[in-house]
Amino acid sequence: MEEARRRTLQLVEPLSDDELNRVYSPILSPLAWDLGHIANFEELWLVQTVGDLEPLNGELGRLYDAIENPRVTRNELPILRGAELRAYLEDVRERTLDVLANVDLESGDDPLLAGGFVYELLLAHEHQHNETMLQLIQMIDGYEPVETTVLPEPTESIDRPEMVHVKGGTVEIGADEVGFAYDNERPRHAVELAPFWIDRAPVTNGEYSEFIGDTGADPPMYWEPEGEGSWVRTAMGRREAVAPDEPVIHISWHEADAFARWAGKRLPTEREWETAARGADPERANLDQLSYGCARIGSYGDAPSECGAIHVLGDVWEWTSSDFVAYPGFRAFPYPEYSEVFFGDTYKVLRGGAWATRRNVIRTTFRNWDLPQRRQIFAGLRCAKDEA
C-alpha cells in the first residue's frame, strides 16, 4: 500500500495545485478529484466497512462517488484541494493502518477479508486510478516525470508481423477461484473455440498510417499531419515524429474495427484473445507506467505467449469484438457497481493492459471495458481471422 501511494504521489509531484484542479477534458476528472476519490474509496472499504468506524467527513462520500458524479461535473463539486486534500489522504491512511493492524485477513468467514481480498481491492483501485490520471497527465504541457525507465531495444526487426495460428477446441476462460480477480472474470468456464489466426503483434503506427492514407480515416488522438503522409505526435507538450514500428495507440473501437475490416481481417473475440494470450509473462512486457510510451515491436520478441504472439501484455490495451457481458454463473462481488451495472451491449471489452497499467493489475483474464467511441484510453488492436 505504501508503494502504491508513493507512485500516486510521484505522478502528481511535478504538478502545481492549479494543474491538479484544472479540467483538461470533459471526459477526464481533474486530478484533485482522483486523489480525493482514492482516499475516499480507502475510507469507505477499510475504515467504514471493515473497521466499522465513522467517516472523517460524511459529506465526502457523496462527492467522490464515481457513479453519482459524472466526470464533467466533478470540478463543480466542493471537493478537497491543496493542503486539505493532502491532509485527508494522510488521515485516512493512518486510520486504515489502525484497522489493518487489528483485522484477521486469514480467517475464511467474511469473503471481503478472506485471502486479503479487500486489501487487494484497495491496491488495484489505486493502481487503476493511476492509469486514468496518466490519460490526463499526457495533456499537460511540459510535464516532467520524476522517474523514467528505458525500454529494451528490439531483438529482431519486424516489418509487418505475420499471423500465428491457434488451434481452438475446448478452452477454459476466466479466473479460477484462487487468488485475486474481479467478479467479472469469474466463474472460470469452458467454451468451444473454432481454430483461428491472430496477428503476432499489435497493429503498428506504420500500418495505421497506410490505412489513413487509403481511407481518409481520422488520425489517432495526439497525431497531427506534417507534410505529405507523415505525422507528428504531441504528448506532455513534446512533439515527436510518429514511430512506424510502435503499436498504434489512442484509437476508438470503431476505428479499430474499421482498420481490421480494411486489412481483410476482424477484431478477435475476447475468448480468442485470452486463449492466444495464454503463457504471456507480465514481467517481460512494457507495463508499469515509467516508460511513458510504447515499445518498438520486437522489444519483447523473445517473450512470446504459447501460440507465439508478442507484446500481448503491456504497450496498448487491445480492443476486442466482444460486448462486456456477464460470464455464465456470474455473481456480483463485492458490490454491483464494480461490473454488473456496466454489463450489456453498451461497452466493448479491452484486454492486455498498456504501458500505463501497473504491472500487478494485469492478468490474461483481466477484462477492461469502455465505450466504443472513446479514444483517451491507451488502446490499440491486433486483428484475427477465421481459419478457412
Ligand SMILES: [Fe+2]
Ligand atoms: Fe474508482
